[in-house]
Amino acid sequence: KQEVTQIPAALSVPEGENLVLNCSFTDSAIYNLQWFRQDPGKGLTSLLLIQSSQREQTSGRLNASLDKSSGRSTLYIAASQPGDSATYLCAVNSDSGAGSYQLTFGKGTKLSVIP
Amino acid sequence: NAGVTQTPKFRILKIGQSMTLQCTQDMNHNYMYWYRQDPGMGLKLIYYSVGAGITDKGEVPNGYNVSRSTTEDFPLRLELAAPSQTSVYFCATRGIAKNIQYFGAGTRLSVL
Numbered sequence: 001k002q003e004v005t006q007i008p009a010a011l012s013v014p015e016g017e018n019l020v021l022n023c024s025f026t027d028s029a030i031y032n033l034q035w036f037r038q039d040p041g042k043g044l045t046s047l048l049l050i051q052s053s054q055r056e057q058t059s060g061r062l063n064a065s066l067d068k069s070s071g072r073s074t075l076y077i078a079a080s081q082p083g084d085s086a087t088y089l090c091a092v093n094s095d096s097g098a099g100s101y102q103l104t105f106g107k108g109t110k111l112s113v114i115p
Numbered sequence: 116n117a118g119v120t121q122t123p124k125f126r127i128l129k130i131g132q133s134m135t136l137q138c139t140q141d142m143n144h145n146y147m148y149w150y151r152q153d154p155g156m157g158l159k160l161i162y163y164s165v166g167a168g169i170t171d172k173g174e175v176p177n178g179y180n181v182s183r184s185t186t187e188d189f190p191l192r193l194e195l196a197a198p199s200q201t202s203v204y205f206c207a208t209r210g211i212a213k214n215i216q217y218f219g220a221g222t223r224l225s226v227l
Contacts, residue, residue: 041221042221043119043221093214102160103148103216
């Protein structure tokens with residue numbers, strides 16, 4: 001059974017700092033990996049999707065990397081801003097064992113960027 | 116562009132009551148999902164559907180039922196509400212071309 005762990009559970013940084021969020025997964029046989037952002041009381045917004053054959057994806061100040069063999073992904077946020085404050089969720093898309101692919105989520109990292 | 120719409124946004128139920136959480140999408144996506152998120156936890160899959168008329172169980176299906184009579188709608192039914200079902204429920208969809216899930220804003224349910 002796939003398990004996803006995110007470290008740290010919470011992170012507080014001053015505005016302007018670069019930061020890294022970590023995600024690890026137990027089964028390296030994945031289809032892809034997604035990073036989501038969740039604002040309080042809101043749904044999830046997809047930030048980046050990395051296919052299993054890719055090493056990284058970039059969108060603006062965000063860069064996500066994937067090392068499938070070691071079961072790790074990182075989300076790098078450059079020049080953090082107060083508007084980046086949210087919970088960031090990592091989700092791994094892998095075979096559920098019944099022939100269908102399903103997302104397994106980590107518990108998230110709650111990020112606070114202090115002005 | 117509405118995307119994925121969930122109703123209601125909030126609901127309080129008494130133990131033993133029943134209710135249906137509604138999910139409607141206008142993106143013509145085949146795949147639809149129901150998740151629950153407990154405080155401080157990740158999302159857990161309840162049920163999913165790969166198209167109209169086809170549904171299957173996820174990780175935590177007990178106490179829930181679903182149906183998928185149209186592409187647009189994927190309601191989640193709670194028959195006998197229990198306090199353990201207090202959670203935030205999210206509906207999501209996915210198309211075939213892009214393997215990205217799109218989420219609704221969620222339904223916050225409290226069972227007292």
